[in-house]
Amino acid sequence: MRDGPDIARVAALIGDPARANILTALMSGKALTLSELAGEAGVTLPTASGHMAKLAEGGLVGTRKQGRHKYFALASDDVAHVLEALMGLAAGTGQLRHRPGPRDPEMRKARVCYNHLAGDMGTQMYDSLMARGMLRHAGKALELTDEGRAFVAAFGIDLDALPRSRAPLCRDCLDWSERRAHLAGRLGRAMLGHMEASGWVSRVKGSRILRFSARGDAAFREAFGPA
Template identity: 75%
Template sequence: MKDGPDISRLGALIGDPARANILTALMSGKALTASELAGEAGVTLQTASSHLAKLEQGALIRVRREGRHKYITLASDDVAHVLEAMMGLAAGSGQLRTRPGPRDPEMRHARICYNHLAGDMGTRMYDSMIARGFLDHSGDALTLGAQGRTFVTDLGLDLDTLPSPRAPLCRDCLDWSERRSHLAGRLGRGLLAHFETTGWASRVPDSRIIRFTPRGQAAFEAAFPAP
């Protein structure tokens, strides 16, 4: 037997269609119940519970208990990044489960990737910040420079209040529809939350779509001009 991480086990967990649907539903960043995930997967609650047990055992999901209720989320940002990359690989090779629908343009324009902005708007924000030197990718890690800190502070985001201080401040994530990077990490999460708080954008219920208001779209384009 070869040494090293066992990617075949993770591949088998993600590769089951019902479990893939469950994981994709959790990419919304919301905590969902087993019943809700059974509906997303198109299976019975009993079958969904079996799938969830395997995903939890494989450290792909986290189960949180609140009183009598259980809520399920992805286990970490790392899981979300892997899923987003796999979606890009599948889309690029033509592995699509359904024909494009009327909501696809909105999904491609702006959507949530677990807890940060993805789609055309997400890659535009990333490219704009790279082009102006706010983000630096010259080393092994993506970093926020001094000018970048001034920029996001002037935008109204308090870097000192961002959650999960042990997580990376900046991280790039491969966008499945654009096949380019968008901004993840605590900064990506904080900027999306800021857009929602200021009324620039809001989440479409029961969807990963992020919808910008006309005012929010104009403000976003002014803050993040195309390079």
């Protein structure tokens, strides 16, 4: 059947090892320069430039300029959602790029997935909200209940003030290490942002790892402990 979207073209863009490394680096949610991405991919600047042109043409990355510098980021939440799912598929079938290292347990405990919390603590938060009736599925969609809206407001998030975008308020995202869902969408982003602003968690430089402080870990357990 030849009708419909051309998944082969998108798969070919992601499938190149250098471009896969570039896209994985951008899953940190940070906009990176060409030289930073060249280092992540292990290629020269001209080669990285060619890869970025292909990724931009394919709609997988976007660019922005700040002064004399040009920065690259994933084009949308949809791109991040697909990449996380592919990471889960690769991990589940034993397709690992390296043996587990000393940071592997930290990556599995808590990490950033583009702009929201992932890993064991991400799935724990999702499971807690689902078990307490604050999130529910409505068909294929994930929605916040009235109880959930009250909880989110008490948590310190003004839903009406969240930036408008094409991204849904709530979204399931398949966690690659836990193989279960964590919370994405505008709410997932706001929850992680609030935890960072409150000093619960900080990002480990040069990594997707999120490290909770002792106070943050205790506050997280109180907010998202077993129902």
